[in-house]
Amino acid sequence: MKKEEIPQDESNLSKSNVKELCYATDENGNYTTGLSTGWEAKTIALESSINTINERIEEAKENIKSGKASPIVYFMELHRMDWPTLADYVGLWQWRVKRHVKPSVFKKLNNKILQKYADAFQISVDELINYKGA
Amino acid sequence: MNTNFTHHQSAHCENGVASNLLKFNGIDISEPMVFGIGSGLFFFYLPLLKVNQAPAISYRPMPGFIFNKAAKRLGITVKRIKFSSPEKAQIALENNLKNNIPTGLQVGVYNLTYFPDEYRFHFNAHNLVVYGKTDNTFLISDPVMENVTTLTEAELEKVRFAKGTLSPKGQMYYPTHLPSEINWESAIKKGIKNTCSDMLAPVPIVGVAAMRYLAKSIRKWPKSKGVKVANHYLAQMIRMQEEIGTGGGGFRFIYAAFLQEAAIILKNDKLKELSFEMTQIGDLWRDFALNASRVCKNRSNVEDVYNTLADQLLHLANLEEKFFKELKKAI
Structure with missing residues (x-):
């Protein structure tokens, strides 16, 4: 990549005024560095990942509305977590966390466990149990 | 408390922290030099291991490897400490700052408040330097950012004790012993040899063999996984290759910059030639x-686009196989 070819496309970085460093060659073929505001290829890839996450959030909402899942899945997707990450944050085995997704099991959870989830999602227990998928 | 630390922006966090900490300690070493000596160039593909609901693809070795290898080859001792208690972790960090030791930290990205939202994922192997503290605010040099920034005590504790894969457990690190003289030639040669044997390794999940393995998988994805999942996999692959940190082209440009520097130190013109080739x-x-990325965007249903991508990747694997064989001979 030549220095003048460092892409300066609009991106999520440029919105926040963040530029990243790239390595490129100058007119004599020697390496130097330059800043990039973003690159089309990366923006597409990042958007695609964000879209996938948003779809998962919507799906979680639907499942909660229809009584198929507990609010845990929604907040897990909202915080871009997967099962191992959430299990580590609440300090429980993955199989237990997965069980808590069943609305019937979730209803019976004691406050101590609910508090762990609330802490992991940085919300209150009330917000957690009262989430209805809206 | 403020150490006399200078922030330099870098492409990749780990090389950047290493280079900045060593510069503070009087060793003038560039980011590409850390990367090359630490054998940072790598390729890894393990479809069974899933990261963000996509197969694990990596253009770099495990976090910490680059700095550890570079330090060892340069004769530098690096102390790494993990903590179980956040209070103790903070006290240890503050003691370092009092003793004028800017300190590297492994942190999770998700709660880094100064990152744009879109970049905040549960990735726990980010690196930054804490170089001072005023009141209850830590002064932060994050090498991928243009300028220095700050985090409050609570914010820093959150990122140091992020949970999930590769959780940092408050890890901090800093050089404790520096040699009086550095043997650059030997360090560079060791770094290059290590990279050549990694990239040419006779295992299917590492180096050029892994690129070929990935090419084979890409052909199958649209049929076995469906176009939507296939495109999600491609998006993740692009992000691993080009996202903040690689300096572009999956670290190939940083490596070319390293070879150019190495050519001068080793007085080896062949390396300069190879640097052009790597570019x-x-x-x-x-x-x-x-x-x-275009395949991702168009959501094209034609099976051929995946085959075209796979062919391109195979071509790259062939070029790199030839390249690393030549590089091995050149030193």
């Missing part, structure tokens, strides 16, 4: 990422 290979990686 061209890096450009082809960029084309590959651009084409893959």
